[in-house]
Amino acid sequence: MIADNMVKLVAGSSAIRAMFEEGQKMAAKYGAENVYDFSLGNPSVEPPIEIKEAFIKVLNEEKPNLVHGYMNNQGYPDVRKRIADSVNAKFDTKFTENNIVMTVGAAGGLNVILKTLLNPGDEVMTFAPFFGEYRNYVNNFNGVLVEISPNTVDFQPNLAEFEERITDKTKAVIVNTPNNPTGVVYSEETIKKLAAILDAKSKEIGHPIYLISDEPYRELVYDGIEVPYITKYYNNTIVGYSFSKSLSLPGERLGYLVIPNELDYYNDVYQAACVANRILGFVNAPSLVQRAVSLCLDAKVDVEIYNRNRELLYNSLKDMGFECIKPQGAFYLFVKAKGGDDKAFSAQAKTHNLLIVPGSSFGCPGYCRLAYCVDYSTIERSLPAFKKLAEDYK
Numbered sequence: 001m002i003a004d005n006m007v008k009l010v011a012g013s014s015a016i017r018a019m020f021e022e023g024q025k026m027a028a029k030y031g032a033e034n035v036y037d038f039s040l041g042n043p044s045v046e047p048p049i050e051i052k053e054a055f056i057k058v059l060n061e062e063k064p065n066l067v068h069g070y071m072n073n074q075g076y077p078d079v080r081k082r083i084a085d086s087v088n089a090k091f092d093t094k095f096t097e098n099n100i101v102m103t104v105g106a107a108g109g110l111n112v113i114l115k116t117l118l119n120p121g122d123e124v125m126t127f128a129p130f131f132g133e134y135r136n137y138v139n140n141f142n143g144v145l146v147e148i149s150p151n152t153v154d155f156q157p158n159l160a161e162f163e164e165r166i167t168d169k170t171k172a173v174i175v176n177t178p179n180n181p182t183g184v185v186y187s188e189e190t191i192k193k194l195a196a197i198l199d200a201k202s203k204e205i206g207h208p209i210y211l212i213s214d215e216p217y218r219e220l221v222y223d224g225i226e227v228p229y230i231t232k233y234y235n236n237t238i239v240g241y242s243f244s245k246s247l248s249l250p251g252e253r254l255g256y257l258v259i260p261n262e263l264d265y266y267n268d269v270y271q272a273a274c275v276a277n278r279i280l281g282f283v284n285a286p287s288l289v290q291r292a293v294s295l296c297l298d299a300k301v302d303v304e305i306y307n308r309n310r311e312l313l314y315n316s317l318k319d320m321g322f323e324c325i326k327p328q329g330a331f332y333l334f335v336k337a338k339g340g341d342d343k344a345f346s347a348q349a350k351t352h353n354l355l356i357v358p359g360s361s362f363g364c365p366g367y368c369r370l371a372y373c374v375d376y377s378t379i380e381r382s383l384p385a386f387k388k389l390a391e392d393y394k
């Protein structure tokens with residue numbers, strides 16, 4: 001007999017994962033080359049070679065007790081220092097190791113910071129479309145996720161509705177740019193307006209509203225587009241970073257939180273985040289990967305491989321008459337569901353062995369997400385199936 005809360009969570013369990021499993025069954029039935037699985041955001045590009053070399057170097061050259069032992073809950077001090085230095089060099093910031101908490105991926109980081117900040121009933125706002133797991137993460141701490149409706153013109157956040165819906169229960173806001181599922185990068189203008197609203201509203205309600213910037217896709221951007229570093233625009237920003245996508249290491253589970261000195265109640269928040277890391281059961285982020293990644297913080301996956309996929313998929317779908325905006329980052333394309341019903345459209349796509357995720361999973365019905373972190377040849381082979389899908393709606 002399991003907890004009542006878990007019964008609901010299991011029943012509503014991730015549509016994306018369910019689709020991924022369905023894809024594996026279909027591959028066994030029709031042959032892997034005849035199933036076009038765009039369901040899961042699992043990086044298809046190899047980790048940079050420096051990572052493998054760094055793992056080997058750490059194992060060969062560092063003391064086993066250091067590499068495999070317990071450490072401070074916030075991670076190794078030298079690793080945190082190297083990360084702070086690397087962020088400072090890139091973004092002209094002034095962080096130290098005392099601003100960094102190593103986490104078990106972005107997912108671990110988000111759970112740590114939400115545990116740190118939320119009282120039961122506190123509201124956390126986010127902009128649709130958003131990564132659906134935010135619902136679960138906020139629910140873990142008895143918070144209430146307030147979903148701001150999407151702006152489907154350009155998928156920048158709907159700031160007018162946002163401003164109206166802030167209440168004295170608003171504790172935090174989560175933004176994710178480059179965005180999963182749209183691939184949109186929030187512009188500097190958007191960030192400035194968001195910061196101005198948050199400053200004014202924090203004063204009005206008499207407590208800080210923390211801005212949590214969930215940034216696993218920061219490094220995956222195209223056409224030289226800049227992703228603003230949000231701590232520079234709003235003092236009460238906490239950054240959640242991850243190496244899952246930037247170095248193609250999602251199974252290794254490594255990320256970090258940046259908790260700046262300028263944050264209101266910085267000391268309390270930093271200390272509480274360290275304790276949260278421990279008592280959520282993570283204890284600390286995995287040790288070997290911390291040491292290895294810290295040796296190659298400038299390494300990068302080959303983003304051009306995703307860019308080629310993006311160009312082929314976007315241009316082909318547009319030619320076939322699908323409506324979508326060109327992603328600026330991440331590896332997702334958000335396509336308008338023909339016929340208007342995203343679940344029906346996804347089901348129709350499945351009849352052509354195309355696996356795409358309904359936008360309802362991201363708080364944005366009427367669209368579907370395609371994860372193009374697949375082989376280029378998969379996209380090429382999938383195009384006749386997309387063509388048939390378009391014809392179904394003529």
Ligand code: PLP
Binds near residue numbers: 131244
């Ligand atoms: N946030 C967003 C927007 C994501 O898309 C993901 C994973 O897909 C995560 C967080 C979790 O990433 P991690 O593997 O770093 O926990």
